[in-house]
Amino acid sequence: MKTTTVAMQDVQKNEATGRDTRAAILKRSIRANVPLRKTFVQANKGGDSRHGPLRDFVTGRDLRGLRAYLMIVAACSNGDKGWTTEHDSAVWARLMDIHETATSQSARTGAWRALRRLADRTLIECSRSGTKIKVTLLREDGTGKPYDRPKGETEEDRFLQIPTTFWTQGRDEKLSLPGLALFLVVARENEKDWASFPGDKADEWYGWSADTHERGLKQLVELGLVQKKPFKRKAPLAPAGFTIAHKYQRAPITKPRKAPVKKTAASATA
Template sequence: MNTSQRALSAKFSEALKHSGAPIRRSFTDAQDNELSPLASLMRGSRGQGGGGRGGGTRLAVLLTLLWVLRAGHHDSDRPARFWAQLIGLNEPKTDGARAVRDSFHELAKRKLITVDSVIPGTLLIQLLREDGTGIPYSSPVASQVGGAVTEPYFRIPPALWETGLISELSGPGLAMFVIVMRSVRSDRPQNKLWFSSASFKERYSLGDSTRKSGLRELVEHGVLIESYESVDDTGGTEYRTRRRKTYTVDPAYLPFKTNEVSTQKS
């Protein structure tokens, strides 16, 4: 258990009123046969998929930036070791900080942040929209109760950081955590989820190995509760049936509900 990571996360979660990170659905969803920003983030510099250690670190860094910098001017000059500690990397002052700096530059290549050297040894990070358009960041959350939500979004719950889970998941596990939060309905949080291999890659630009290993990991960590149901090819039970693996989200990991307007419907 990384006690320093959890202590720092608890401090920020309290400052953020225990509300999660709002994420536009355009971050996860593929459009016009293009890679989704999430899938691009998980690929290496040579275009290889799989979401290895580098992809998982890049995703963890971006999610944490979106969590911490979602308000104000959406920028920070905190040292890399701060972010390394917040996501629970080993050796946050040395190897962990180096991994964060590498992630900063990869995020900048993908137009998710800008990185400027203000003074020697200090980087200024400016958040851009998570859809990879390079547009300066603005929160998708309606500015006031009852305000119009112009873009659909979902939330990454603060439990990802508070429990230390962000430091325990692999790249595929963290990517599937994001997809699960994208899929859960705020009005029906205990509905069963399933992820068809036939449509998964088309919808999210992620491979079947990421889907399988990521879901298995989330079950092992207690985020998902796995079950089976019998369905026919029409989605019902009237004809010859087959077993389908389904999942429900443990309540501890459901997105924290606030009085902000949200559009989490599929």
């Protein structure tokens, strides 16, 4: 009996985990950071609503779908295969960690259903043939337009960046849905050193409650993924003439990484 237990442990050690699978996809994409248009998080000013597609994940409590979508962006946005990636449904299930709590067949089914939800939101197109599932990335704003790599040259084309270490070091695995959503909100303001994210504006700006907003920020600070500092806000009707509010910025471990400088033949010789 003891021999069987040891043998099973050895087998499990050699099985790929969800993190292993995510790391392999990121390694294949050959990048230091993953670009994501800011309009996924929040629409630009001037429209009927500031809500981006991210709102539907939060209000629909779809953490699995959000994690899967971000990995699809990571896998497809290098453009090597025309914004498309294809894997066995078991690989998709492992990518989403579904295999940890479901049988093999149930995990495959769960992966397909999660991808179909993304297709219903017009963020991807997906099809399957046998056990293979093919996914093609669409534009992040949910309009269903074909995807193209953002270059940041126009307001509609501005993007945030997520370092690949966010996944390879397992930081995504620790976040709840509010935490992951607020991580994207804070990352959207990566052009600023510090920014305030008032909870009373959460519904208007992003489409979720102030409570969800505050819980997300609190978790990010507790995990060391975001930094927080207080500041005084003028308040003429307050007893002290001011109130204390807070500003936030990404911690160094979650800021975009600099791509390694490629050595030329001349520099290598020198």
